[in-house]
Amino acid sequence: MTVTASHPYVASLLAGSTAVPKSPAAWLDARRAAALERANALAVPTTRDEEWRFTDLTPLTKLQFQPVTAAAAVSAADIAMYAVTEAAARLVFVDGIHVPALSQRGALPAGITAELLADGLKTHGALIEPHLAQLASGESDLFTSLNTAFLQHGVFIHAAKNASLQAPIHLLFVATRKDTATYPRCLIISEAGSKCCVIEDYVALGDEPYLTNTVTEIAVAPNAALCHIKVQREGGQAFHIGNCAVTLAKDARYLAHAVTFGARLSRNNLTVIQQGEGAHAQIDGIALIGGRQLADTHTLMDHARPNGSCEQSHKTIVGGAGHAVFNGKVFVREGAQQTDSSQQSRNLLLSDKARVDTKPQLEIFADDVKCAHGATVGQLDAEHLFYLKSRGLPERQARNLLTYAFGAEIIDRIPVPSLVAQLERSVMARTEAGA
Amino acid sequence: MINSNAKTLLEVRDLTASVAGVEILKGINLTVRAGEVHAIMGPNGSGKSTFAKVLAGHPAYTVQGGAVLFEGRDLFALASDERARAGIFLGFQYPVEIPGVTNSAFLRLAYNTVQGGRGKDELDPLEFDDLVREKMKMLEMSPEFLSRSINDGFSGGEKKRNEILQMALLEPVLALLDETDSGLDIDALRVVAGGVNQLLTPDNACVLVTHYQRLLNYITPDYVHVMSAGRIIKSGNKALALELEERGYDWLLDAKKAAA
Numbered sequence: 001m002t003v004t005a006s007h008p009y010v011a012s013l014l015a016g017s018t019a020v021p022k023s024p025a026a027w028l029d030a031r032r033a034a035a036l037e038r039a040n041a042l043a044v045p046t047t048r049d050e051e052w053r054f055t056d057l058t059p060l061t062k063l064q065f066q067p068v069t070a071a072a073a074v075s076a077a078d079i080a081m082y083a084v085t086e087a088a089a090r091l092v093f094v095d096g097i098h099v100p101a102l103s104q105r106g107a108l109p110a111g112i113t114a115e116l117l118a119d120g121l122k123t124h125g126a127l128i129e130p131h132l133a134q135l136a137s138g139e140s141d142l143f144t145s146l147n148t149a150f151l152q153h154g155v156f157i158h159a160a161k162n163a164s165l166q167a168p169i170h171l172l173f174v175a176t177r178k179d180t181a182t183y184p185r186c187l188i189i190s191e192a193g194s195k196c197c198v199i200e201d202y203v204a205l206g207d208e209p210y211l212t213n214t215v216t217e218i219a220v221a222p223n224a225a226l227c228h229i230k231v232q233r234e235g236g237q238a239f240h241i242g243n244c245a246v247t248l249a250k251d252a253r254y255l256a257h258a259v260t261f262g263a264r265l266s267r268n269n270l271t272v273i274q275q276g277e278g279a280h281a282q283i284d285g286i287a288l289i290g291g292r293q294l295a296d297t298h299t300l301m302d303h304a305r306p307n308g309s310c311e312q313s314h315k316t317i318v319g320g321a322g323h324a325v326f327n328g329k330v331f332v333r334e335g336a337q338q339t340d341s342s343q344q345s346r347n348l349l350l351s352d353k354a355r356v357d358t359k360p361q362l363e364i365f366a367d368d369v370k371c372a373h374g375a376t377v378g379q380l381d382a383e384h385l386f387y388l389k390s391r392g393l394p395e396r397q398a399r400n401l402l403t404y405a406f407g408a409e410i411i412d413r414i415p416v417p418s419l420v421a422q423l424e425r426s427v428m429a430r431t432e433a434g435a
Numbered sequence: 436m437i438n439s440n441a442k443t444l445l446e447v448r449d450l451t452a453s454v455a456g457v458e459i460l461k462g463i464n465l466t467v468r469a470g471e472v473h474a475i476m477g478p479n480g481s482g483k484s485t486f487a488k489v490l491a492g493h494p495a496y497t498v499q500g501g502a503v504l505f506e507g508r509d510l511f512a513l514a515s516d517e518r519a520r521a522g523i524f525l526g527f528q529y530p531v532e533i534p535g536v537t538n539s540a541f542l543r544l545a546y547n548t549v550q551g552g553r554g555k556d557e558l559d560p561l562e563f564d565d566l567v568r569e570k571m572k573m574l575e576m577s578p579e580f581l582s583r584s585i586n587d588g589f590s591g592g593e594k595k596r597n598e599i600l601q602m603a604l605l606e607p608v609l610a611l612l613d614e615t616d617s618g619l620d621i622d623a624l625r626v627v628a629g630g631v632n633q634l635l636t637p638d639n640a641c642v643l644v645t646h647y648q649r650l651l652n653y654i655t656p657d658y659v660h661v662m663s664a665g666r667i668i669k670s671g672n673k674a675l676a677l678e679l680e681e682r683g684y685d686w687l688l689d690a691k692k693a694a695a
Binding site: 381382383384386387388389390391392393394395397398401402404405406407408409412 | 491530552
C-alpha cells in the first residue's frame with residue numbers, strides 16, 4: 001500500500017500506518033484500508049470549516065508526530081496517583097501500547113469482558129463486526145479515519161445479556177514520549193439488560209507535545225445501562241482529539257461524564273443516536289482550563305425515535321488566556337414525539353483574557369416535544385462572594401471555593417468516589433494556582 | 436442587659452452611605468455596649484437593612500461620611516472578611532444558595548478561619564463534627580443538613596436556622612441579624628429566637644433589624660430604635676416596640692414631619 005495523501009501534513013501523520021500488522025479479521029483489514037484511503041483524501045480542518053470555526057489546528061500542524069512501536073518503561077509507582085480503587089479491572093496502555101504488567105485483569109463477573117480488541121476479535125468476532133469502525137465510520141472526519149487506519153491496540157468491553165458489574169472498568173492511557181502519536185480505540189457493547197461502567201482516562205507523565213487521537217464506539221442494547229466516564233488530564237503541551245459515537249436501543253440508558261483538564265488543545269466530539277424508543281441519555285461535561293489552553297466540546301444528541309429523553313449539562317471554568325468552545329446540537333427527528341431533551345451550557349470566566357464560545361443548536365422536526373436549552377457566561381456571583389467573606393473567608397479563598405463549587409456540581413455526579421476525590425483535588429489545586 | 440459601665444463595642448457617628456449614587460443612610464448615630472440587645476425597626480425602605488449591610492461591608496454600598504468604631508478600631512479600614520474575623524456577624528435576610536459545597540465543609544472552613552484569626556486552634560473534621568452537631572441540637576436541626584450543599588433547596592426557615600447555626604459556631608462579638616424573623620412560622624421563630632438568646636452573653640451584643648414586633652416577644656431588646664428615611668428618628672425601650680405594634684409607624688412619621 002502506498003501513501004499518497006493529498007495533504008502533506010496528513011502524509012506525515014500516516015507515515016508508519018503501513019507497518020500496522022494484519023488483524024485477525026479480513027473485514028477489519030478492509031476497513032482499515034478504506035480508512036487509510038479516506039484519510040489520504042482528507043485535509044486537516046481549518047477555521048473555515050463550520051465544525052472547527054473556533055478551534056485552530058495550526059499549532060498541531062507545526063509539529064510532527066510519529067506512531068510508537070514499543071512502550072516506554074513505566075513503573076506501577078509512576079501511575080499510582082491515578083489508581084481508581086473501586087475498579088474491577090484496569091487496562092493500562094503506555095504510549096498507546098498495552099502493558100500487561102501494569103494492568104489488573106481481576107476476576108470479572110460472568111458475562112463481563114474487558115480485553116484487547118485483538119483477543120475480542122477471536123472470541124466475539126461476529127458481535128464486533130457490525131459495530132467496529134461502523135458506529136464511528138469517519139466518513140468525512142480525518143481524525144476518526146486516521147484512528148481506524150492505525151487500529152491495532154484497541155480495547156473491547158462486552159456486557160453480555162443481563163450481566164451486571166457495579167464497579168468500574170478503568171482504561172488508563174499514559175503518554176510518556178515527545179512527538180508521538182497514539183490512536184487509542186475502544187469498543188463497548190452493552191447487551192440487553194446489562195449494566196456496567198467504563199472509565200477512559202488519559203494522563204501524561206511528562207509535559208512535552210504529543211498527539212492522542214482516540215475513538216470510542218458504544219452500542220447500548222434494549223434496557224441496558226452504561227456509565228461512561230472520560231477523564232482527559234493530558235500533559236500541558238499535548239493535543240487530544242477524541243471522537244465517541246454512541247447508539248441507544250429501546251429503553252437503553254447512557255450516562256456520560258466528560259472531564260477536561262489537560263492538553264494545550266483538545267477536541268471532544270460526542271454523538272449519541274437514540275435509535276430505539278424511550279432511551280435516556282445524561283450528558284455531563286466539565287472543562288477546567290487556564291494558561292493558553294483550548295478545550296472544544298462538540299456534542300450531538302439525535303432523538304430519532306419517540307419518548308426519548310436527554311439531560312445535558314456542560315460547564316466550563318476558564319482562567320488565564322484559556323478558550324473554551326461548546327457546540328451542542330440536539331436533533332429531534334420527525335416522529336420522535338414525546339421527546340424530553342434539555343441542555344444547559346454554563347461558563348465561568350476567571351480572567352479578562354479568558355474566552356468562551358458556546359452555541360446551542362436545536363433542530364426540531366416533531367411537534368409534541370419538550371426541549372429546553374440555556375447558556376450563561378459569567379463571573380463569580382458578587383452576593384455569593386460577600387456571603388463567604390462575611391463568614392471570615394478571605395477574598396481569594398472565597399473565590400476558590402466558589403470556583404470549586406461550580407465544577408464540583410458536575411464532578412460530584414460521577415459515581416466513583418475515589419475518582420471524584422482525585423478530580424476534586426485537581427480542581428482545588430488548579431483554582432488555588434489561579435487556574 | 437444594660438450596664439453603663441460595660442465596654443463600648445460599636446460607635447456609629449453621623450454615618451451616611453449610598454447605593455448606586457442614591458443616598459440611603461443620612462446620618463446614623465448609635466452606641467452599642469457589651470451585653471446589650473438593640474432592635475432597629477422601621478417601615479420598608481427606611482434603610483435598616485442597608486445599615487446592617489454597610490456595617491458588614493457589603494460591596495454594593497459606598498460609605499459617604501461619618502465614622503464607625505468597632506471595639507475602638509476604625510471599622511471601615513477592615514475588609515468584610517476581616518470584620519468577620521474581628522467578630523462581626525451578619526445574619527442574612529436572604530441567605531444565598533451555593534450548590535457544590537457541602538454545608539459541613541463550609542461551616543468548618545468558616546469556623547477554622549475565624550478561630551485562626553483569633554489565634555485559636557483549628558478543629559479537625561471529627562472534632563468539628565462533634566461541635567457542630569451539638570450546636571445543631573440547640574436549633575433542632577437534623578444532621579442531614581451537614582451533607583447538603585450550602586442552603587441549597589433549604590426552606591426559608593431552614594436557611595434562617597443555618598444562619599443562627601453559623602452565629603453559634605463563629606461566636607461573634609457583635610451579631611447583626613437582618614430580618615431573621617421574616618419567613619418563619621411561629622415554631623421556627625421560637626427555636627431561632629431561643630438559639631439567639633442562648634448565644635447572648637455579657638461580653639457580646641446583638642442588633643436585630645426587624646419590621647415586626649413579633650420577634651421581640653422572644654428576644655427582649657434593651658433599646659428599640661425607629662428608622663425612617665435613613666435616620667434614627669426615635670429611640671426607646673421595649674415599650675416603644677409595643678406602641679409601634681399598636682399604632683403602626685405613621686404617628687411617629689407624622690410627628691417627625693410636624694416637628695420639621
